[in-house]
Amino acid sequence: MAVSPFAPKALPVLPPLDGVRLAACEAGIRYRDRKDLLLVLLPAGTTVGGVLTQSKTASAPVEWCRARLADGGARALVVNSGNANAFTGMRGRAAVEATVASAAAAAGCRPEEVFVASTGVIGEPLEPDRFKHLLGGLAADAQATAWEDAAHAIMTTDTYPKLATRTAELGGVPVTISGIAKGAGMIAPDMATMLAFVFTDAPLAAPVVQGLCATAAANTFNAITVDSDTSTSDTALLFATGTAAAGGAPSISDATDGRLDAFAEALEELMRDLAHQVVKDGEGVRKFVGITVTGAESDAAARRIAFSIANSPLVKTAFAGEDPNWGRIVMAVGKAGEAADRDRLAIWFGEMRVAVDGERDSDYREETVAAYMTGAELEVRVDVGVGEGRSKVWTCDLTADYVSINADYRS
Template sequence: MALPVSPLAPKTYATPPAIAGVRFATAEAGIRYKGRTDVLLAVFDEGTAVAGVLTRSLCPSAAIDWCRQNLSGGTARALVVNSGNANAFTGLKGIEAVSLTAELAARAVGCATSEVFLASTGVIGEPLDARKFDGVLDALTQKLSAEPWMEPAKAIMTTDTFAKLSEATLEIDGVTINIAGIAKGSGMIAPDMATMLSFVFTDAPIAAPVLQALLTKHNATSFNAITVDSDTSTSDTLLAFATGKAAIDPIASLDDPRAEIFGEALSDVLFDMAMQVVRDGEGATKFVTVNVSGATSDESAAKIARSIADSPLVKTAIAGEDANWGRIVMAVGKAGQPADRDKLTIAFGDHVLARNGQRAAEYSEDAATAYMKGEELSVSVDIGLGAGHATVYTCDLTHGYIDINGNYRS
């Protein structure tokens, strides 16, 4: 676990403000780690709306099933997150552990189990002994506070090398609205699919269906636009909680123009956290933006961008600081999307390497190689067929990735 902090880590941490109606506490429940917090309890005042985006894995964890069921209710009173054990692929025992945890939380907080949301992250296949939460959750309700957000951000980490926090402040009807967010994970690549988790909290009064629509929309261009190694977690969870404490009229419809204003601030927070997850990609030394334009549709562009961002050959070339645009051509070709070799334009940063299916006249190996030595790189491909475009964010593939994933469990 003593991994060095990612060279791509942000230089400073965000310090989100307290969110009225949200209090939390953390504890050492001794689930797997020693000498650090591994359980988070967040408690919400009555009237808190909830929305969520969950993994599309067909082998989801028990907690995912639980959240999916409770999201239909639209209200939340408690969130329990543990690190060290993902409670995934644990069969009937996993379902029992989830039920017991929810019951313990409901009793401690004084709410219905249908208002309790759960997330677990860590090793999978190991039964989670939820009895460890007995007493712990009660004790946590005695020491709830609204700050600092660093505590919950740290309690949910597994092999993360830095805590991930974000915040946004906006004004609606002359009232300040706050958004706070925490996240953990190195994208889909957290060891043992320990999960990508992110939680967002706001005091905005916003109806659950509106919050859900905004969350789904902006998740598409933030968390769903990142990839570290193409491996989708069994437990990916993004939950948003809106306490409604801010003194403005409730936002009850997407047609309310304030929904758009709130959505943009929410989008900023999600995007910020998603970028932090990429920056903590296992073994990452380069942050890479892949832009695809000129595809036949946005969806087609996204598939091509992901094919590039997921390619081991592209990622190792970037790690080797090699402006190997041939591998970009390969990744476009294998994406299975409409493309015409002889219309492709490929650039690394501002350096156009290929145009119309062959090496560009202005191509300079020296200039491109110098560019590749940077820590933040962009790869741009124009397909030349239409107006579809997409951006995907990723990192390189290095010896660090092999070290972490070849040794983690043992």
């Protein structure tokens, strides 16, 4: 599979996070000759929050995480790729239980303190006997620096590992936020992308972690789409070890604490970074496109119109063809079902206004806009002329490679 043209030239190096240790190995769950099993150990006192798929056919690991998030504490994370353990019935639940039991023994914690995520094929039983005996060795081998291995181990059809790191000040003390993600296909809103795991040493009470994660996800992981297909396995978790307290960082237990502002901003920036990396590695991707909708009845209406554009096969194939076919944007606004004043609609490609007041801009020059479309990163803006609502989402083009990848993936 060709590597995405957006693959970073160099991967960011994530600094150690006190008490967080990682290890990955080749368990042979589905793939040959690549790492597919990840164990992350977390220090005592780690809090956790997360957002999980809204799918009505959520996987067994998602159900486990949803139940565990209520407790708010975490000591270990196990992730496998190659098999999603979704739609696997009672056996799926048993596989999760066997996995967390082995991980708990390896990490020296209770099973309820183990989070688990699986990504890959849906509907095939996941056999924990193929890998649970490896967790003890992973725990023994775990390193504070194995971030790149970890990002590799959670990949499926991804063509590059996704990592990001930021620092922020909390009460005057620097804290670190680092995360990894995977994506590629079955990427759509109403969720928290395929898999994303973010770690910080900030001392944050579990409800604070939960609130920060959900807020940041709304404009990052929940604002992207590759193919409109919401996965059964989407999981984004934020773990806060609290170890920065040793360096003087204040413990935050109130989600409205003003000292969180810089942290929340850095977290959203990091999650947007990871979310963009997911879209930029969308299956068959050649174009990365930001879609901004303004002038809608509400922000929620703007979001729905933006996704109607971002998910339209005809809009996405026009991007692939480098065709400034703004008529298809008009179509996608129309089918969204939200209020829009056709006769006040305006559309921009980059800085160029191509349509205004419900018809083609008299200054429109096809050649100029067509030249803009040859760029790899595009911005489309639409004003629908009825209110103040606005939203921005990110999508990619729909190429023949997307079809080839997905017509052949499982077989």
